[in-house]
Amino acid sequence: xxxxxxxxxxxxxxxxxxxxxxxxxxxxxxxxxxxxxxxxxxxxxxxxxxxxxxxxxxxxxxxxxxxxxxxxxxxxxxxxxxxxxxxxxxxxxxxxxxxxxxxxxxxxxxxxxxxxxxxxxxxxxxxxxxxxxxxxxxxxxxxxxxxxxxxxxxxxxxxxxxxxxxxxxxxxxxxxxxxxxxxxxxxxxxxxxxxxxxxxxxxxxxxxxxxxxxxxxxxxxxxxxxxxxxxxxxxxxxxxxxxxxxxxxxxxxxxxxxxxxxxxxxxxxxxxxxxxxxxxxxxxxxxxxxxxxxxxxxxxxxxxxxxxxxxxxxxxxxxxxxxxxxxxxxxxxxxxxxxxxxxxxxxxxxxxxxxxxxxxxxxxxxxxxxxxxxxxxxxxxxxxxxxxxxxxxxx
Numbered sequence: 001x002x003x004x005x006x007x008x009x010x011x012x013x014x015x016x017x018x019x020x021x022x023x024x025x026x027x028x029x030x031x032x033x034x035x036x037x038x039x040x041x042x043x044x045x046x047x048x049x050x051x052x053x054x055x056x057x058x059x060x061x062x063x064x065x066x067x068x069x070x071x072x073x074x075x076x077x078x079x080x081x082x083x084x085x086x087x088x089x090x091x092x093x094x095x096x097x098x099x100x101x102x103x104x105x106x107x108x109x110x111x112x113x114x115x116x117x118x119x120x121x122x123x124x125x126x127x128x129x130x131x132x133x134x135x136x137x138x139x140x141x142x143x144x145x146x147x148x149x150x151x152x153x154x155x156x157x158x159x160x161x162x163x164x165x166x167x168x169x170x171x172x173x174x175x176x177x178x179x180x181x182x183x184x185x186x187x188x189x190x191x192x193x194x195x196x197x198x199x200x201x202x203x204x205x206x207x208x209x210x211x212x213x214x215x216x217x218x219x220x221x222x223x224x225x226x227x228x229x230x231x232x233x234x235x236x237x238x239x240x241x242x243x244x245x246x247x248x249x250x251x252x253x254x255x256x257x258x259x260x261x262x263x264x265x266x267x268x269x270x271x272x273x274x275x276x277x278x279x280x281x282x283x284x285x286x287x288x289x290x291x292x293x294x295x296x297x298x299x300x301x302x303x304x305x306x307x308x309x310x311x312x313x314x315x316x317x318x319x320x321x322x323x324x325x326x327x328x329x330x331x332x333x334x335x336x337x338x339x340x341x342x343x344x345x346x347x348x349x350x351x352x353x354x355x356x357x358x359x360x361x362x363x364x365x366x367x368x369x370x371x372x373x374x375x376x377x378x379x380x381x382x383x384x385x386x387x388x389x390x391x392x393x394x395x
Contacts, residue, residue, distance in 0.1 A: 001330060001331065001332050001359065002138070002282065002285070002286060002287065002288075002330060002331045002332070003242075003286065003287040003288070003331070003332045003333075003334065003392060004278070004282075004287075004288050004290070004322075004331055004332070004333045004334070004336065005063075005287060005288065005289045005290070005334050005392070006290050006292070006318075006333070006336075007060075007063065007289070007292070007336060007337060007338050008194075008292050008294070008295055008314065008335065008336070009056060009249070009291055009292060009293040009294070009295060009296040009336050009337065009338055009339075009341075010295045010296025010297075010300075010338070010339060010340065010341030010348070011025060011295045011296075011311070011336075011337035011341075011353060011354070012025070012292075012337050012339065012340030012341070012349075012351050012352065012353040012354065013025065013299065013307065013338070013340055013341065013342050013343060013351070013371075014340075014342050014344060014346070014349075014351060014369055016304050016343070018304060018305075019304065019308070022370075023303060023370060023371050023372070024295070024311060024343070025311055025354065025369065025370050025371060025376055026368075026370040026371070026372060026373075027308055028308045028309075028311040029312050029315070030311055030312060030313045030314075030315035030317075030319075030368075030369060031315065032315045032319035032320050033319055033322055033335060033356070033369040034367070034368040034369050035313050035323075036319075036323075036333060036335060036356055036358045036369065037356045037358075037366050037367070037368055037369035037373070037374075038366065038367045038368065039358055039363065040165060040255045040333075040356050040358035040359065040362065040363065040364075041356070041357050041359075041362040041363055041364050041366075041377060041378050041379050042354065042355065042356050042357075042364060042366040042369070042373065042376075042377025042378070042379055043354075043355045043374055043375075043377045043378070043380050043381065043382060044352040044353065044354055044355065044371065044374050044375050044377075044379075044380075044381050044382070045336060045352055045353055045354075045355050045378025045382040045383075045384070045385065045387070045388055046350075046352050046381075046382070046383055046384060047059040047062055047063065047337075047338055047339055047353060047384065047385050048062050048068060048174065048384055049383065049384055050350070050352075050383065051176075051350050052170065052174070052176045052341050052347045053176045053177035053339065053340075053347070053348040053350045054068075054174070054175075054176070054177075054338070054348065055075060055167065055175055055177065055229075055254045055339075055348065056178075056250070056253065056291075056300065056338045056339065056383070057072070057075050057078050057253070057255075057256060058072055059338035059339050060177070060252075060256050060291075060338060060383060061237075061256065061385075062236075062384050062385030062386055062389075063336075063338065063385035063388065063389060064240065064256070064260055064289075064385075064389060065240075065275055065386050065390070066237050066260075066386075067125075067384075067386065067391035068173075068174050069171060069172055069174055071235045071236070071237050072172065072173040072174060072233045072235060073158065073165065073173055073232070073233050073234060073235050074158050074173045074229045074230050074231025075173075075175075075228060075229025075231065076092075076095050076148065076149075076228075076229045076230055076231040077091075077093045077231040077232075077233065077234050077235075077236075077255075078187035078231075078234075078251070078252045078255040078256065079093070079095045079142060079146070079229070079251050079252055079255070080093050080140070080148045080149045080150070080230075080253040081234060081251075081254075081258060081259070082142075082250070082251025082252050082255035082256075082258075083140070083142040083143065083148065083251040084255065084325070085140045085142070085148050085150070087150065087234075088151075088152065089233065090155065090156070090232060090233075090352055091150050091152050091156075091232065092138045092150070092151040092152075092156035092157075092158065092202065092206075092230060092231070092232055092297070093148060093149070093150050093151075093153065093230070093231050093232070094148070094149045094151075094206070094227040094228065094229060094230050094231075095147075095148065095227065095228050095229040096139070096142075096144065096146065096147035096148060096149050096225050096226065096227060097110070097146065097147075097164060097225065097226040098111065098113065098118050098121065098145050098146075098147060098222045098225060099111055099145070099222065099224055099225070099226055100221055100222055100223055100224070101187060101214075101223055101224045104186055105184055105185060105186060106165070106185040106186065106187065107163055108224070108275075109166060109180060109185070109226070109300075110144070110145050110300060111145055111222065112317045113145065113221065113222055113276045114163035115141065115143070115144065118141045118145070118147070118222065119141045119215065121141075121220065121222055121231075122139040122140060122141045122147060123195075123218065124216070124217055125137075125139045125213055125217075126138055126139055129209065129212050129216070130211065130383060131153075131205070131208075133153070133154070133309065133318075134154075135151065135152070135153040135154055135155040135205065136151070136152045136153050137149060137150070137151050137152075137209050138150045138152070140206050142251055143250070143251060144256065146168070146251075147225075149227060151205070151206070151209070154201070154205075155198060156198070156201075156202045156205075157192075157194075157196065157198040157199040157201075157202045157230075157232070157395075158173065158202075158230045158231050158232045159192065159193045159194050159196075159199045159202075159230075160190050160192055160193060160199060160202050160203045160206065160230050161191040161192075161193055161203075161225075162175075162188065162190070162227060162228035162229070162230075163187050163188050163190050163210060163225070163226055163227045163228070164188070164226040164227060164228040164230075165178065165180070165185050165186060165187070165188055165346070166180050166224075166226075166347060167228050167229075168176050168187075169193065173229075173231065175228070175229070176350070177339075177347045177348035177349070178347060179346075179347050179349075180345070180346050180347050181302055181344060181346035181347070183367065187210075187224055187226060188253075189207060190203045190206050190207050190210070190227065191203055194233075195317055202230075203328040206227065209222070210225060210227070212217055213225055216290075218285070225299075228299040233287075234259065235259060236243055237259055237260060239260060239261030240260050240261050240262065240287075242286040242287050243263075243284075243285050243286045243287070244260070244261070244263065244265045244285060244286065244287045244288070244289060245255075245262065245263050245265065245278075245281055245282075245284070245285040245287070245288045245289070245315070246261040246262040246263065246265075246288075246289050246290075246291075246366035247265065247267040247274060247277065247278065247288070247289070247290045247291070248264075248267055248289075248290070248291040249267060249291060249292070249293040250291070250293065253291050253342040257289070262336040263285070264287065265281075266391050267290070267291075270317075271292070271313065271314060271317035271318040271321075272317045272318070272321050274290065274292075274318060274320040275317070275318050275322035277322070278290065278322060279322065279325055279326070280292075282326075282331075291338070292318065294310035294311075294313065294314055294357070295307050295310050295311055295314075295337075295341065296341045297310070298310055298341050298343070298344055299340075299341025299342060299347075300307045300341060301343075301346065301348070302343045302344070302346045303343065304343045307343060321368070328358065328360065329360055332357065332359040332360075332392065333356075333357075333358040333359075334353065334355070334356070334357050334388070335355070335356050335369070335393055336353055336355040336388065337353035337355070338353075339353065339355070340352070340353055351371075352371070352381070353371075354369060354370060354371050354373075354374035355374060355379060355382065355388060356369055356374070356377075357379070357391070357392070362378070363378075364377045364379075379391075
């Protein structure tokens with residue numbers, strides 16, 4: 001059996017009065033996913049561990065059978081690898097959000113600014129920020145409001161906190177997202193997370209870079225940077241045994257795909273074109289991993305109705321096209337999410353996500369795909385994505 005592994009980024013959510021006390025997935029008209037759920041087996045899953053609101057990279061490790069508590073070295077290096085930014089062995093790499101601050105408050109975590117302007121800002125910082133002691137910082141714009149900051153020239157530590165208020169390190173390099181809706185958001189000072197001189201030096205140096213950047217950008221619309229996911233060195237993970245194809249929207253997923261031995265190709269922005277590409281390529285591979293970001297975007301914006309529409313569009317344009325042309329007798333289809341993104345929090349949350357597996361043999365009494373129905377399915381509750389990965393390759 002071949003595998004189509006579909007990850008709907010940020011799919012899970014809580015219930016809303018404006019949706020008749022339903023979640024966006026429950027409320028959405030999604031007949032194709034409902035059909036898969038009715039003909040398959042369902043359950044819920046905590047992508048990493050109960051009580052954690054994971055980032056997508058950490059969840060993807062788990063969904064591919066890797067333990068993020070053991071292998072994850074930080075988000076920064078993954079952003080760089082996925083965006084084809086050159087990184088050396090001892091570089092300190094951090095993920096960047098370009099943001100604007102007024103009277104000490106962050107105006108938007110994900111500002112709507114042209115990529116061309118952000119590329120110019122990155123170059124401006126590179127031309128004007130200098131350090132003594134042979135330390136060099138280089139800023140790279142990647143995609144949207146995102147970037148990568150690389151520090152080179154000293155023996156840096158990754159054991160520092162984030163300046164980004166939306167994510168907090170909780171164990172090693174694993175983070176948990178923080179609620180941001182309704183809160184006054186401020187840039188946090190980066191702290192050393194241990195007592196070593198190396199970590200304290202790293203925190204001091206990065207804070208000095210942020211001070212210099214903010215001073216240079218104070219007359220610009222985008223006037224400061226949020227940093228998170230400090231990393232030194234890439235994850236050392238074993239290659240997946242099967243032959244995999246990856247189609248994903250973001251650099252971080254592409255990086256994990258490369259590190260795990262997948263063939264990574266550009267994913268079309270159009271959902272129907274994505275389905276067509278999978279159908280053209282599927283015979284070359286044992287497994288296809290496809291990540292679709294739509295629901296997550298609206299969750300971060302707090303847009304409940306937008307999230308409903310995004311789910312309906314995925315069902316119609318992606319599943320509606322591919323399921324009519326896919327041989328389900330020879331293909332296992334698994335649909336799940338990397339995390340919940342709650343509209344009421346405008347952030348990732350620790351809520352479990354629904355899971356369905358359609359393999360032509362396992363079945364339960366569930367008749368639609370939703371968080372509530374999935375709780376009653378025969379898969380039960382999976383404590384992490386590794387458990388799901390194991391099930392997929394035992395079935």
